Amino acid sequence: MKTLVAYASTEGQTRKIARHVADRIADLGHSAELISTDEAEGMDLGRFDRIVLAASIHVGHYQGRFADFVAEQRDIIKNRPNLFLSVSLAAAGHDAEDWRALDKILKDFEAATGWTPDLTEQIAGAYLPSRYDIFRRFVMRRIVAKKNPDADLDADIEYTDWKALDALIDGWISDGA
Ligand SMILES: Cc1cc2nc3c(=O)[nH]c(=O)nc-3n(C[C@H](O)[C@H](O)[C@H](O)COP(=O)(O)O)c2cc1C
Numbered sequence: 001m002k003t004l005v006a007y008a009s010t011e012g013q014t015r016k017i018a019r020h021v022a023d024r025i026a027d028l029g030h031s032a033e034l035i036s037t038d039e040a041e042g043m044d045l046g047r048f049d050r051i052v053l054a055a056s057i058h059v060g061h062y063q064g065r066f067a068d069f070v071a072e073q074r075d076i077i078k079n080r081p082n083l084f085l086s087v088s089l090a091a092a093g094h095d096a097e098d099w100r101a102l103d104k105i106l107k108d109f110e111a112a113t114g115w116t117p118d119l120t121e122q123i124a125g126a127y128l129p130s131r132y133d134i135f136r137r138f139v140m141r142r143i144v145a146k147k148n149p150d151a152d153l154d155a156d157i158e159y160t161d162w163k164a165l166d167a168l169i170d171g172w173i174s175d176g177a
Pocket residue numbers: 008009010011012013014015056057058059060061087088089090091124125126127128132135136139140
């Protein structure tokens with residue numbers, strides 16, 4: 001069984017998550033190919049048995065080129081067991097309004113691409129001020145300070161729960177997805 005793990009990442013956390021997923025699948029004895037959707041235009045997905053897609057949210061949207069890739073490959077993706085990993089900071093918390101927003105972003109994405117994933121998991125990403133330009137730093141400091149007034153706004157913080165991610169992938173693979 002060969003699995004494609006295709007991702008879009010702006011600051012690198014979703015790439016790290018996607019690589020972790022591909023490594024985990026390989027550790028389980030299956031083959032996995034990792035690719036950025038930025039480099040996958042026109043790629044033939046027919047040789048894959050399962051598909052994992054991962055993207056992150058910035059200002060209420062997944063990466064545009066990721067959505068283009070999904071829309072272009074929709075028919076093949078739909079015909080394979082598929083899993084969508086939606087990465088955001090909102091998923092790191094328990095704010096009901098934030099979770100409603102995540103749901104709306106997902107619904108809008110599904111409507112725009114014509115793809116409703118078999119399974120979607122909301123995955124907590126990271127706050128990485130060391131990688132942000134001035135604009136990103138400004139936007140993110142305000143968001144994080146509002147949520148957590150005690151946070152050290154200069155420190156990188158990874159919220160991704162790697163153990164939970166492993167359990168998700170183990171279950172998905174063993175279900176014969
Ligand atoms: C400019 C900017 C805007 C963001 N907008 C949102 C947002 O609207 N909702 C959210 O939950 N997270 C938001 N985030 C957090 C990212 O989703 C999070 O940092 C994620 O780990 C980024 O993944 P990446 O490193 O793969 O790009 C934003 C981050 C940045 C830098």
